[in-house]
Amino acid sequence: MGLRWWGPLALWGGVFGIGVLLLPVADALPFLTRANLVVFALHAIAAMGLTLVMGFAGQVSLGHAAFYGVGAYTSALLTAKVDWHPLLAMAAGAVIAAVLAAMLGRIVFRLRGHFLAMATLAFGLVFYVVMRSWDSLTGGNQGTGGIPDFTLGRLRFDTDTSMYLLAWAVLVLGLAAARNLLASRPGRALVAMGASEVAAASVGIDVVRTKMAVFALGAVYASVAGSLYAHYVTYVSPESFGLLPSLRFLVISTVGGIDSVWGAPLGSAAVVLLTEGTRELVPRFVSGATGSYEIVAYGLALVLVLLFLPRGLAGGIASLVRWAAEWLGARQRPAPTPALEEVELR
């Protein structure tokens, strides 16, 4: 066993280290706080699930925030009201999210075309309305509070910094899981299906089941992030899981690039920088500017990326790396070299 574990450990240890280095970066930038880093990591985890769905099932989900909400509410209710351990509540949320996604997928994936977009839009709205209306369980519009801190043994995650490190560690695990998946039998089946459904089916891949599985997996990512979110803010209300948060995840995934697992963290970083940057800058130029001009910034970012980087930031960076390699004369091998392709997909 020994050797096969060292390479991955070094890689993911390094990625975790990058996350730690972001702490002083955030401190140095005037418009960023450590709280922004927590949001960045949580949104990246959730968006990574959406990236898998869009990149491989080839379907757009407009209700991803509802799965984020499933995790958040499950954790909130099970830890605040019946005193479950946060980890157990998180697992329960993940199971519920996966089952809901599989049920939704079972109906939708039998149809051809982009029915998932409509179905998830409806699912997101239903979730939002139920959370608002089911007063006795969810606290309705007021929401549910009194959620305890997340704990692991004797570790208590009650500050921005500790919560960020926890979320980042979960993000790194999520990245590692996604990469492990892609370089394996079920992951190759996903990539194959994303490229040609008829050819994937011709080697025995059950396209409907595979799409259901990836949709459920995406929901688990969102739900885990939602659970962490609930413990972080200690209070959940329906507003955090409506249509706008769903669109935000969509923007993160698209801006980051849907055919790479690195897309979600890159996209989330871009969106946090954009949101906080505009919040800082716009009032300086437009006196009295208030409200949601960050929506305009999302829209702008999306349009710019679709125009100039159709494969998102991750795709753009991969191209940059390839050009750089060619510039440096690394042309011993003919055609696109597999080593560089790895940057994009695995």
Place this chain on the structure above:
Amino acid sequence: MSLLQVEGVTVQFGGLRALEGVSLGVDPGRVTALIGPNGAGKTTLLNVISGVLRPGQGRVRFRGRDITGWPQHRVASLGIARTFQNLQLFGQMTVREHLLVGRYRLTRTSLLEAVLRLPRHFREEREGRMATDALLARLGLADVADWPAAALPYGRQRLVEVGRALATEPSLLLLDEPTAGLSGGEAEEVGQLLRRLAGEGLAVLLVEHHMDLVMAYSDWVVVLDHGVVIAQGPPEQVQSDPQVIEAYLGEEAA
């Protein structure tokens, strides 16, 4: 009873009869060629056999089992593999990865086992590597194993499709014009490969336009015209059949 038995298959697209009462059998160890002018219904028949299309009437039996209307992936998991006339490669995947995907039905690693890197993942990856090494060498693709298939010249992309189908270790191989767009020499090589595969006991159903190839490498020829089987028999017999000559005259002259 043949390995594959097509019985009275009829397919209708709106007002158009693509296939009408088509019956034929495909046996192990033989190359069966399916020929006919453009629009005769050859690809439609492959689509019916492989589960892409459900026939309006008629039955498809494999090893005596009625598989009519089964979904594609279940047909494939019985050991029926196919290639596509218009290449259906998997985007950026390397040649080796195409063959590894082909091994899907022979492997079991689940999502959880893959994510957690449990022993079955490593064992099946190792087995997959050995099996694909052998197949890559056999198809002459070993030197480009780690290239993206999309970066290969057209002729070798066709071979990748054949390789992906063979990687499923099928007992019936359906080939939809595997030599379209290939040079004469490349087509010859495909023909010889098919002979060797049949020699090993594989049942091959070949849709083909190259007449020379069909005559040289097939054991049995079925001729379709306007969705109807107009002749079948050994190549030399079919070649001199007046009905076949008539069906082909328009095309040959054009």
